[in-house]
Every structure is written in C-alpha cells, then in structure tokens.
Amino acid sequence: MSAQLHLDNLQITCNGAPLVALDATVHAGEVLSVMGPSGIGKSTLLAAVMGTLPPGFAMTGRIRLNGQDITHLPPEKRRVGILYQEELLFPHLSVAGNLAFALPRHLRGRNKRRAHVDAALEQIGLAGFGPRDPATLSGGQKARVALMRMLLAEPRALLLDEPFSRLDAALRGQIRQLVFDRARAQGLPVLLVTHDAADAQAAGGPVVELG
Structure with a gap:
C-alpha cells in the first residue's frame, strides 16, 4: 500500500x-x-x-x-516523525549517541548499530563527526543530524x-x-x-x- x-x-x-x-x-x-x-x-x-x-x-x-x-x-x-524550529539534540550524548538513540530495537548488535550510525553520518556529509559534542556543530550540521535522527526511527x-x-x-x-x-x-x-x-x-x- x-x-x-x-x-x-x-x-x-x-x-x-x-x-x-x-x-x-x-x-x-x-x-x-x-x-x-x-x-x-x-x-x-x-x-x-x-x-x-x-x-x-x-x-x-x-x-x-x-x-x-x-x-x-x-x-x-x-x-510519525517531527522536526521543530530547534534541533533539540541531546546535549549529554555525542553526535553518534544522538543517532543511535533513534535506531529501532530490531537492529541488534553493537557493531551493526555502529555501522548504521556511521553510514547515516556519511549520507549527510558528516563522516567522522560521531564523537563530536553537538554543541560544537554549526546550525546546518545540527539540522542535518536532527533530520537523520528522525529518519533513523523509521x-x-x-x-x-x-x-x-x-x-x-x-x-x-x-x-x-x-x-x-x-x-x-x-x-x-x-x-x-x-x-x-x-x-x-x-x-x-x-x-x-x-x-
């Protein structure tokens, strides 16, 4: 359908x-x-x-x-996913941690989940940004991470x-x-x-x- x-x-x-x-x-x-x-x-x-x-x-x-x-x-x-005016990234988590938070439960295994996050970062032009603190990102980078976090939740x-x-x-x-x-x-x-x-x-x- x-x-x-x-x-x-x-x-x-x-x-x-x-x-x-x-x-x-x-x-x-x-x-x-x-x-x-x-x-x-x-x-x-x-x-x-x-x-x-x-x-x-x-x-x-x-x-x-x-x-x-x-x-x-x-x-x-x-x-249903939603994007707001503010990115609302979790300040206590790294960029990778923010993305991993949204991964569905059926995706099991630390290595598989990490690979999923790495691939997602590459798709939005932020390969290697996983360990970064969200506070160090530019406005555009934060917006891209917020979008990908929402999409990873399927x-x-x-x-x-x-x-x-x-x-x-x-x-x-x-x-x-x-x-x-x-x-x-x-x-x-x-x-x-x-x-x-x-x-x-x-x-x-x-x-x-x-x-």
Missing part, C-alpha cells in the same frame, strides 16, 4: 472555540504546506497528528496513516514545524532541499506548517491557507 496520511474532517477546538478545520490527504513523497500567521493553529494541527494536544484542546475526526486509524494511539505508537510520515525558519537564507535553501529530497526518496507523506511562502513554493505540493 502506498504511504498516505489522511486527515478526515479534522476539527480542533480550544476551550470549545473552533480553531482549525482540515480535510486532506497527503500522498507518498508529497508535501502538503499549511500556511497562516502565528497563533492561527498551525503547530496545534501538528500536535493533533502527533497525539500531543495540550489540555484545553479537543479534536474530532480521524487520522489515518497507511490505512491504519491512529487517532487514538499514543504518540510512540503512531510512527517514521511513516513526517511533520515539519517551521524547521527552516532559524537558518540563514543560503543554508535554509540547502537544508530545505535535503529534507524534501530525503522524504521523497523514502516515500514519506509530509505535512509542513510555515508562514513563509518560499517554503511552500520549494515544497512543490498543495498549499492550504488557515484563517
């Missing part, structure tokens, strides 16, 4: 007041861009898909991923919460293209929330305006 993320008549309220309403299907390798100003409910939409809506918010409708209804599953069972869909907004213009285009290319290569449906039209244009998929 092709990877698809279905948001079936999703409606989110905040203390009873309507906030977000969306009915959409995101196909494998496609990026659906959700645009709107700050405070309109873009990040809340992603929280609903992740299963992490904060108190005071409620949701109706269904969320289906690859045909499975995940609406009421806990976040760790949903197989998600079935990808959520992007304005992860490019803190990068300078040149780096923004580079990292944005890397994220979209990796998602397409792995056939992941992608839900991007942004206030920047350049992000949506680079994504090349359908665009929904909130508000």
Whole structure:
C-alpha cells in the first residue's frame, strides 16, 4: 500500500472555540504546506497528528496513516516523525549517541548499530563527526543530524514545524532541499506548517491557507 496520511474532517477546538478545520490527504513523497500567521493553529494541527494536544484542546475526526486509524494511539505508537524550529539534540550524548538513540530495537548488535550510525553520518556529509559534542556543530550540521535522527526511527510520515525558519537564507535553501529530497526518496507523506511562502513554493505540493 502506498504511504498516505489522511486527515478526515479534522476539527480542533480550544476551550470549545473552533480553531482549525482540515480535510486532506497527503500522498507518498508529497508535501502538503499549511500556511497562516502565528497563533492561527498551525503547530496545534501538528500536535493533533502527533497525539500531543495540550489540555484545553479537543479534536474530532480521524487520522489515518497507511490505512491504519491512529487517532487514538499514543504518540510512540503512531510512527510519525517531527522536526521543530530547534534541533533539540541531546546535549549529554555525542553526535553518534544522538543517532543511535533513534535506531529501532530490531537492529541488534553493537557493531551493526555502529555501522548504521556511521553510514547515516556519511549520507549527510558528516563522516567522522560521531564523537563530536553537538554543541560544537554549526546550525546546518545540527539540522542535518536532527533530520537523520528522525529518519533513523523509521517514521511513516513526517511533520515539519517551521524547521527552516532559524537558518540563514543560503543554508535554509540547502537544508530545505535535503529534507524534501530525503522524504521523497523514502516515500514519506509530509505535512509542513510555515508562514513563509518560499517554503511552500520549494515544497512543490498543495498549499492550504488557515484563517
């Protein structure tokens, strides 16, 4: 079955007041861009898909991923990855430790896991960076490590919460293209929330305006 993320008549309220309403299907390798100003409910939409809506918010409708209804599953069972504005790398772990943390349990054996991490670093142009402290990385390097850590967890869909907004213009285009290319290569449906039209244009998929 092709990877698809279905948001079936999703409606989110905040203390009873309507906030977000969306009915959409995101196909494998496609990026659906959700645009709107700050405070309109873009990040809340992603929280609903992740299963992490904060108190005071409620949701109706269904969320289906690859045909499975995940609406009421806990976040760790949903197989949905997310990238935020901040990389959120673990400061107490090395670069390799951050990547190894995401490796699935079925990948057993220290040597096999280490080889997996080394291969992942090479794919993002950071071969040999495994022992490094994340604090010593540049912004672009941190963004690449955060992306690969998320992909190593083998998600079935990808959520992007304005992860490019803190990068300078040149780096923004580079990292944005890397994220979209990796998602397409792995056939992941992608839900991007942004206030920047350049992000949506680079994504090349359908665009929904909130508000």
